[in-house]
Amino acid sequence: METIRLLGTRGSIPISKTRNGGRVDKFGGNTSSIAIEGEEKTIIIDAGSGIKNYTSENPEILLAITHAHDDHVIGLGFWQDAYNPTKRIRVVGDENHLDELRNHYRYDNGFFPVDLENMGGIKEINPINGESLRFGYYELRPIKLNHPQGSTGYIIKAEKKIVGIIFDHEHEPDIGRIGEKDRELIEQIKGCDVVIVDGAYTPEEYCPEKFGLKGINKIGWGHSVDLKIAMMAKMAGIERIVLTHHSPDRDDTQLTKREKELQEIVGREVSLAREGESIII
Numbered sequence: 091m092e093t094i095r096l097l098g099t100r101g102s103i104p105i106s107k108t109r110n111g112g113r114v115d116k117f118g119g120n121t122s123s124i125a126i127e128g129e130e131k132t133i134i135i136d137a138g139s140g141i142k143n144y145t146s147e148n149p150e151i152l153l154a155i156t157h158a159h160d161d162h163v164i165g166l167g168f169w170q171d172a173y174n175p176t177k178r179i180r181v182v183g184d185e186n187h188l189d190e191l192r193n194h195y196r197y198d199n200g201f202f203p204v205d206l207e208n209m210g211g212i213k214e215i216n217p218i219n220g221e222s223l224r225f226g227y228y229e230l231r232p233i234k235l236n237h238p239q240g241s242t243g244y245i246i247k248a249e250k251k252i253v254g255i256i257f258d259h260e261h262e263p264d265i266g267r268i269g270e271k272d273r274e275l276i277e278q279i280k281g282c283d284v285v286i287v288d289g290a291y292t293p294e295e296y297c298p299e300k301f302g303l304k305g306i307n308k309i310g311w312g313h314s315v316d317l318k319i320a321m322m323a324k325m326a327g328i329e330r331i332v333l334t335h336h337s338p339d340r341d342d343t344q345l346t347k348r349e350k351e352l353q354e355i356v357g358r359e360v361s362l363a364r365e366g367e368s369i370i371i
């Protein structure tokens with residue numbers, strides 16, 4: 091049995107309120123990070139600002155990075171476990187993204203005053219480059235996602251259940267149609283019990299001109315429309331679909347309303363991720 095902890099559910103930038111002053115304490119303002127706690131080992135996917143207040147009970151930790159955009163790595167330098175020499179943290183990810191992470195956490199580069207290699211809790215940094223990896227009884231299968239500068243999703247086989255974490259991904263741009271690439275993702279997440287997936291935008295936010303609205307077109311920004319991605323997960327037969335990476339412009343009132351709408355259209359299996367939420371599997 092494992093506990094999935096949603097440590098950060100916001101996309102792009104940590105916020106304490108939206109631009110218009112809307113509250114975000116129900117769904118959270120911290121950026122992407124998820125912990126999966128088993129009895130002896132902990133897997134963490136990404137180190138957005140949500141990781142800052144988290145401490146793993148287990149000293150054995152695998153930190154898998156999806157990519158090195160700020161919202162997925164900015165918490166690492168402020169996470170106590172990273173400096174705790176009694177922890178055994180192994181950082182894995184695509185080679186390019188690990189290089190970018192090292193560049194971010196390198197004194198000489200001017201972003202942060204501590205080198206990644208000098209954080210006392212981090213014992214290994216290993217590229218995985220598309221290969222599956224074992225960590226105790228867990229098996230992690232990386233999948234390639236569609237995102238500017240690339241992004242990796244992880245299908246994690248835990249003791250009894252399978253969890254898919256698809257943080258930053260954009261489906262094919264036609265929101266009214268399931269395309270070839272969309273079908274590939276559906277195939278890859280088939281068999282998961284829970285999928286936590288990028289649902290950053292409403293259809294109107296993604297392509298406002300299609301709805302006769304003014305606003306910035308977000309096609310090509312690397313994120314998904316909540317309704318389309320939820321339908322794709324439903325087509326894959328997923329029983330629990332958790333949409334995350336909420337846009338920093340969406341407040342609690344909008345997200346609560348949207349969750350209800352999505353449940354009416356797609357079904358009760360869909361929910362929007364709340365920071366601090368736990369899912370037992």
Ligand SMILES: [Zn+2]
Nearest residue numbers: 101102161258
């Ligand atoms: Zn992101």
Ligand SMILES: [Zn+2]
Nearest residue numbers: 157159237258
């Ligand atoms: Zn990103």
